[in-house]
Amino acid sequence: MMKEFDFKRIPAPLLLWYNTHKRDLPWRENPTPYRVWVSEIMLQQTRVEAVKEYFARFITELPDVFALAVCEEEKLLKLWEGLGYYSRVRNLQKAAKVLVSVYGGEFPRDLAALKDLPGIGSYTAGAIASIAFGLPTPAVDGNVFRVAARLEENPTCIADPKYRQYLEERLSAVYPKSGEACSAFTQSLFELGALLCKPQNPDCAQCPLQDLCRARRNGTQALFPVMPEKKAKRQERVAVFLIETPEGFCIRRREEGVLRGMNELPSALLQDGETPEELLNEWGMYAFKEVARKKYAHIFTHIRWDITCVWVRAESAPFDTYSLEEIEDSISLPTAFKQCLGILKEV
Ligand code: SF4
Incomplete structure (x- = not known):
């Protein structure tokens, strides 16, 4: 039985670190719901460096949900060419059409309504709600699973849906209350996973959470998170x-x-x-x-x-x-x- 981990102790040191170490990324300037949404969908399965150019072109050509909703399919696919997983961009357009027809082109400020949009799951909804609207809603992606699993040496496989639910509940309970800090906390978890708590060779000596981290203390970083078995292609x-x-x-x-x-x-x-x-x-x-x-x-x-x-x-x-x-x-x-x-x- 895993001993309970006190997640309350992570926001303060993490936010302090994030303030001075965050990267300048194009989607972090003017984080409107539209820009956060497009960037988060692009970043699924794609490296940050590769996304920068796609994001700039996409936002220039299709600056808002209205433009996205009426974009011709061939132009849309051309803007996505090379990113792969084309269902992502088809769903972006489906959701844009719903946003225009049902919400007058605005994003709903509500997690459940965001999750109802095509292609928006728990992670993306949490990212939009916290980063753009400043709501205390976690966005659990691979980076966040890795950081959290190592902090508490959680032996649950990340493919287990109960683990996502558990982590969302734990993190929700410790989110800051104010808007700006909510946005920063979501991004600080992404940033820690991307810059220090990397899949291989995490840079624990630089980590603001090193004193709390069980995996660092026990030298078990490589054992967490527990991943699903890879199927042969x-x-x-x-x-x-x-x-x-x-x-x-x-x-x-x-x-x-x-x-x-x-x-x-x-x-x-x-x-x-x-x-x-x-x-x-x-x-x-x-x-x-x-x-x-x-x-x-x-x-x-x-x-x-x-x-x-x-x-x-x-x-x-x-x-x-x-x-x-x-x-x-x-x-x-x-x-x-x-x-x-x-x-x-x-x-
Ligand atoms: S101490 Fe190391 S393993 Fe623990 S959260 Fe920080 S970078 Fe990750």
Whole structure:
């Protein structure tokens, strides 16, 4: 049985540390609910450094929920191109439409109402409510789990939903009362996890919570947090085609599988013994000249694609075609396919 940990002791030293150590991040200037929301959704699964540029472009093009709600899908996907997990941006737009139609373009100042919006879970709702509205609502992400699990040497797996609930309750009870401090406390927990309490080699000597931390005292930092077992990724062999015709390169919409609904360079799973040429034949292509081919891998959350990219020239196209400028400037193409375009520069 784990001995109870006194979370009341963490806000004061953590806020003091945060005041002098926080990073200047673009979304921290003028933290409106819209800016906090967009940044938090982008930061899921993506590094801070990579998000900075995307965030600046997104906010310039779509400065508020009204602009987001009416943005054309292709432009929206292009703004997200390279970030992956495209359901995130589709949900952003769905939620923007609800905010416009139900709330007149304002965000509700209420945790339950925020959680009801598409794509907004407990974490994002807590981040918006505390950072933008100054409410005492925790936002428990991977950083916060790591810090808290080490502080109290909590042996519960972070995938257990009861653990999230437990931690949200514990943290809620010790939140500061005033708005500014609520916002700072949420961000101080993120910041500690990102800068000092890192997954490997935490910098405990610099940590403002070192005197309270059981994992530091017992040298057990590497044992916490307890993570779920990693499942092996499914491996698939995929052929991706760069089909060049006098009119341009073929692009089509994916109708099934991973990245369904996104644009792609024509592709298909390769069955055992099947060759890329046979796939082209299935699309009615018999007269073509291979220019080059290369192999690369692309890793999704649960799947690994071993890709054979084949560049062919043909007189006519089995799918819609676009110029290279159009593809680069206005057609969104997920990274798994975009990598294939690199072949053009290598030959
Ligand atoms: S003392 Fe070390 S393990 Fe404990 S919270 Fe601080 S950085 Fe993390």
